[in-house]
Amino acid sequence: MEDTPFELGGKPFRSRLIVGTGKYKDFAETKNAIEMSGAEIVTVAVRRVNITDRNKENLLDFVDPRRYQILPNTAGCYTADEAIRTCRLAREVGVGEMVKLEVIGDQATLFPDVAATIEAAKVLVKEGFKVMPYITDDPVTCLKLQEIGCIAVMPLAAPIGSGLGIRNPFNLAIIIEQAKVPVIVDAGVGTASDAAEAMELGCDGVLMNTAIAGAKDPIAMARAMNLAVEAGRIAYLAGRIERRLYASASSPLTGLIG
């Protein structure tokens, strides 16, 4: 089946799955899981260099920036200012302009601070960043972020790391219908069917971390997610049947033996 390329910030990608690099046992497992997931875009966090343990391995020695599009995040930032500083630092590492903007508003739910996210997005877009904001599944906010110039909107499906799946498919459907930029479900996916559901709704991509890294067998789950995102995408393009209350026989009603 013919598909339009998945483009982000003018760059085409084959895989519609974006994966995180947190919560893995070690960098080797991170690397294997990413490979198995088929993802080409990989999120990373920005943190202080460990001054006391200078021989620590570096994530980028395992996740080659020449092979993967590195997507630095602003996880852990609670203000627009912190998020902006983090993005500026991330860009100076030298992996491009793409950033996953998240400004957290609440520690327990990790729901975004919508006002602060919009404020930070405005500044970052002006500074030439390709901003991909993690945001509430609110159609109005997603439109605002699109108007500001974000290259994608990334509504959450459920709280980060919760594995609750797509909590509000109707909001997502509205966001997808309105969006002129790619819609990527970010956060909340628990298993393969959740990822497939997001894609069947018409999302352009899915971003996940915990669902893979936290599985009993992360490598196997990475493969499941790879297949689920692809299956969901093909099902979306294929066009599902209408839901109906009563049966519609699949076998001919004529020619029955008497």
Added chain:
Amino acid sequence: MAEKTLKSIAITLNGEPHALEREISVMQLVESLKVKLSRVAVELNREVVPKANYEDTIIRAGDVIEVINFVGGG
């Protein structure tokens, strides 16, 4: 970690007090941390230092430095 001497320069490095034996450039600081240049970024008093300026940017007493890299995250 440099020995504290009378002439040592007190800075804040990644949130911790840190003593330099003498004024050094950002480049020398990064080299002393044994990290690859292509893996880090540096902020000096809340402003990002472009890599092209590492050689010429001298760290002074009281400076607040952040040296960051990428770690696992989602």
